[in-house]
Amino acid sequence: MSKNATSCFKVSDTINCPKCKEKKVIKNGRTKNNKQQYYCKTCCHRFIENYSYQAYNPNTNQNIIKLTKEGLGIRSIARILKISPTTLLKRIVSIAKSIISPIISKGKTYEVDELCTYIRHKKNYIWLVYALERNSKNVVSFNVGKRTNRTLSQVLETLKLSDAKKIYTDRLKNYSYLIDEKLHSVKRFGTNHIERKNLTLRTHLKRLNRRTICFSKSLLVLVSILKIYFWI
Numbered sequence: 001m002s003k004n005a006t007s008c009f010k011v012s013d014t015i016n017c018p019k020c021k022e023k024k025v026i027k028n029g030r031t032k033n034n035k036q037q038y039y040c041k042t043c044c045h046r047f048i049e050n051y052s053y054q055a056y057n058p059n060t061n062q063n064i065i066k067l068t069k070e071g072l073g074i075r076s077i078a079r080i081l082k083i084s085p086t087t088l089l090k091r092i093v094s095i096a097k098s099i100i101s102p103i104i105s106k107g108k109t110y111e112v113d114e115l116c117t118y119i120r121h122k123k124n125y126i127w128l129v130y131a132l133e134r135n136s137k138n139v140v141s142f143n144v145g146k147r148t149n150r151t152l153s154q155v156l157e158t159l160k161l162s163d164a165k166k167i168y169t170d171r172l173k174n175y176s177y178l179i180d181e182k183l184h185s186v187k188r189f190g191t192n193h194i195e196r197k198n199l200t201l202r203t204h205l206k207r208l209n210r211r212t213i214c215f216s217k218s219l220l221v222l223v224s225i226l227k228i229y230f231w232i
């Protein structure tokens, strides 16, 4: 046996492509930080062995989802995952883009409620309107916007399309204009489930509303975070 047999090894014996798991991996020069780069001949994916900038790590998106659902703020997530807050915000938006709203089954009972919150500063009040399906306690539809009938009606419209059997709300006057009298109910305790959900959401929203979402697209970020929060 030659000396080389022990000191030299084929890249393809030790490294699998992280994308397609194939072994046809060859060396492919170095990155600007002087790290060995590899190239997969099967799927043409380029990668390095250990990512020091965590934003490129394939697990990062999963972790972002997990921590967002825990209600952590932007800055703490960025710190824990060792990525920049800006990258994090971009990621959150792109993750949320791939989420499709749930399919609503017909003839169910819903509770609708509105939560007053603000973005950027305390004068900029907005509503978070959302509908909860009573049995499954799933959020089926939500909307964020100015405190107007339009914001409310967007959520109510989806419920109408799904042939809602009954819609429970609080005594806010706007609802009585927007919902068919036969469907509508403001009965006491009718909104118990959603009130409970509100409390949980409030705790989490408080974190979402910290100045860290001081960002030109904060409404987009807020909607994205809620999408992840409700629908993943």
Ligand SMILES: [Zn+2]
Pocket: 017, 018, 019, 020, 021, 022, 040, 041, 042, 043, 044, 045
């Ligand atoms: Zn590959």
